[in-house]
Amino acid sequence: MCLLEEEVVGRDGWRVQRRHFLGYWHDRPCFAIEIDDRHQLDPMDYQVGSLWQILGRVEEQLFALAGRAAQLLNWERDHQFCGRCGAPMDADPAERAMRCQPCGVISYPRIAPCVIMLVTRGEELLLANNVNHPAGMYSTLAGFIEAGETAEETLIREVKEEVGLDVGRLRYFHSQSWPFPNQLMLGFFAEYRGGEIRCDPEEIADARWFHYRALPRVPPPASVAGQLIQHYVNALSNPVE
Known part of the structure; x- marks a missing residue:
C-alpha cells in the first residue's frame, strides 16, 4: 500500500x-x-x-x-440528510461537521466507544471464539459502552453477559481507533474473581482458559486484542525480579 x-x-x-x-x-x-x-x-x-x-x-x-x-x-x-427534519445537510466550512440549515442540527463524525478486555487467571488467559469470527480464531472479549455507563461498568457487565464470569482488579492498558466501522477500543486487563464459563450462544461460540504457553490462533499485534495478549504473555515469560 x-x-x-x-x-x-x-x-x-x-x-x-x-x-x-x-x-x-x-x-x-x-x-x-x-x-x-x-x-x-x-x-x-x-x-x-x-x-x-x-x-x-x-x-x-x-x-x-x-x-x-x-x-x-x-x-x-x-449524513447527507438531516435525521430530524430530512433536509439536505451541508459541510461546515469552519469545522469537521455537517449542518442542517433549516433546523440547525449539527452532526460530527461518529465514534462508538468500546471496551476490550483480557481476563486472566494466573498463567491462564480467557479467550473466546465469537460467532462471527472464523473457526479456530480466539480473541479477547469486547463490548460497546451503553448510554449512562462507565467503561469499567461495561467491562464487568459484558464479561458476565458473554461468559458468566465475575472479574475484578481492572487495569487500563491503552486505546486504539478501530475503523470497523468507527470504534474507539479501550483496552483493559481484568482478573478472574469467580464463576464457571457459560457462553451466550448469540455472541460466543466457544470460550476457554488457555495456558500462556499453549495459545490458539489469536489476533495480530496490529490490533489492541493482539497487543493485550502479547503484553501479558511477555510479562509472564520475562518476570521482573
Missing part, C-alpha cells in the same frame, strides 16, 4: 465525490478522496481492497491514516 500523488487524480480522469483533509504525512498534506464508483481502475496499476486486507501488513501509522480516511468518508456519505 502506498499514498498516491495528487496529480494521479487528474491524470487518470477520476471524478472526486468527496474529499477530506486528514493531516500531514511526512510533512506533506494528505487527503482522503472518494471517486465515482463507475470509474474503472486499471488492474495493472491498482488493486481494490478493504481495510481488513491491509491490517497487519502495513505500518501501524499508515493503517491508522487509512482507517481515519474510511471513517470520515463513510460519515459524510451517511
Whole structure:
C-alpha cells in the first residue's frame, strides 16, 4: 500500500465525490478522496481492497491514516440528510461537521466507544471464539459502552453477559481507533474473581482458559486484542525480579 500523488487524480480522469483533509504525512498534506464508483481502475496499476486486507501488513501509522480516511468518508456519505427534519445537510466550512440549515442540527463524525478486555487467571488467559469470527480464531472479549455507563461498568457487565464470569482488579492498558466501522477500543486487563464459563450462544461460540504457553490462533499485534495478549504473555515469560 502506498499514498498516491495528487496529480494521479487528474491524470487518470477520476471524478472526486468527496474529499477530506486528514493531516500531514511526512510533512506533506494528505487527503482522503472518494471517486465515482463507475470509474474503472486499471488492474495493472491498482488493486481494490478493504481495510481488513491491509491490517497487519502495513505500518501501524499508515493503517491508522487509512482507517481515519474510511471513517470520515463513510460519515459524510451517511449524513447527507438531516435525521430530524430530512433536509439536505451541508459541510461546515469552519469545522469537521455537517449542518442542517433549516433546523440547525449539527452532526460530527461518529465514534462508538468500546471496551476490550483480557481476563486472566494466573498463567491462564480467557479467550473466546465469537460467532462471527472464523473457526479456530480466539480473541479477547469486547463490548460497546451503553448510554449512562462507565467503561469499567461495561467491562464487568459484558464479561458476565458473554461468559458468566465475575472479574475484578481492572487495569487500563491503552486505546486504539478501530475503523470497523468507527470504534474507539479501550483496552483493559481484568482478573478472574469467580464463576464457571457459560457462553451466550448469540455472541460466543466457544470460550476457554488457555495456558500462556499453549495459545490458539489469536489476533495480530496490529490490533489492541493482539497487543493485550502479547503484553501479558511477555510479562509472564520475562518476570521482573
